[in-house]
Amino acid sequence: MKVLNVPEATVNRLSVYSRFLDQLDKSGVITVSSGEIANGVGVSPAQVRKDLAYFGEFGTRGVGYNVKDLAHHILKILGLTHPWPVVLVGAGNLGTALCAYRGFRNRGFNIVGVFDNDLLKIGKRIQDLEVLPVERVPAVVAEHGVRIGIIAVPQSATQEVADLLVKSGVEALLTFGPAVVQVPEKVIVRNVDLSIKLEVLTFYLSFRKIHSGPWTKDDV
């Protein structure tokens, strides 16, 4: 399998399929068709089949997919069959919110260290973690074998923190907001842009506004 050939949109959809399969499994559903997955997450059945086909053959023709098996396969593809220790730099409002975010722990992401350079924040407890000075990043990364770092600091400090994380051996960074960071080519960086989802909303709302007459379901 050449990872390069898998579109990142497919990887994103696998995450979505995975959540849907978990729901089905919790509801006691045993098998599911690509059409049902497609319906459940809002893509075409052909897209579901194409996305899964990158990783081999899963289903049984005429029967569909075994929910538990497919859920496990997808977790395996995403690298989520084991937990991932993560460090978080920035103990401000965003960092504090991220520490409390249940979505991370549900998916096996364990924040093992929270860091800040603000003396007022260092020593504070967030959830079950004590905020440590940023100087401790290398030691915590080494101790827990951390490969992923989340950066939740003001834009002006993002590059400096990225440099520190990379120097400490972190291989993948998640940033927030519009800052662009320069890292060595082998380091993977993704950015969460919180306004992109709002733009999906304005796209649909704008269409409604220019639409004459009362809005009906068929329009959207």
Place this chain on the structure above:
Amino acid sequence: MKVLNVPEATVNRLSVYSRFLDQLDKSGVITVSSGEIANGVGVSPAQVRKDLAYFGEFGTRGVGYNVKDLAHHILKILGLTHPWPVVLVGAGNLGTALCAYRGFRNRGFNIVGVFDNDLLKIGKRIQDLEVLPVERVPAVVAEHGVRIGIIAVPQSATQEVADLLVKSGVEALLTFGPAVVQVPEKVIVRNVDLSIKLEVLTFYLSFRKIHSGPWTKDDV
């Protein structure tokens, strides 16, 4: 134009193209090819052309696209040629972080009201806004003609807040975290799942780990 026929992935990519075109424009670039856009944002040139083709003809064969014109066209498609007033319910860490988030204002999203039901938070100032009691939501929504609401409350309160926003006339909701909300069909809901981007990182990191020998650029 039937909005239904435009895949939501296309809408998301338009947001990404839009940011890239803004960067080019700021750098003084006048024209750009679909190949250059594709390169800049990491999709195929065919994908760029297909995404834009949903909305008519933009470029000139052999010349490419005028950066300013295309940027404006895309903003128009996304409904972003005018600002959008937004209300935010939840003045905890996440809500406070969202108020400070520059990415919203950059794209024309103005938070015109922040609400909470916690007496300790009501009356506090966040950025230039005073936290108001949730009871004030309907009045603020009416006053500013708000169509979009952001929900940043604990999972257990999400449904109640969604109901209040919808009753107040809000037509589109952005939620965070794993809670699923029930709303009338005409209301658009999108959810920001902060762990999905982390799963892109683990996907690539996992591939590295099973790969034998030193990692090289060609592998990813």
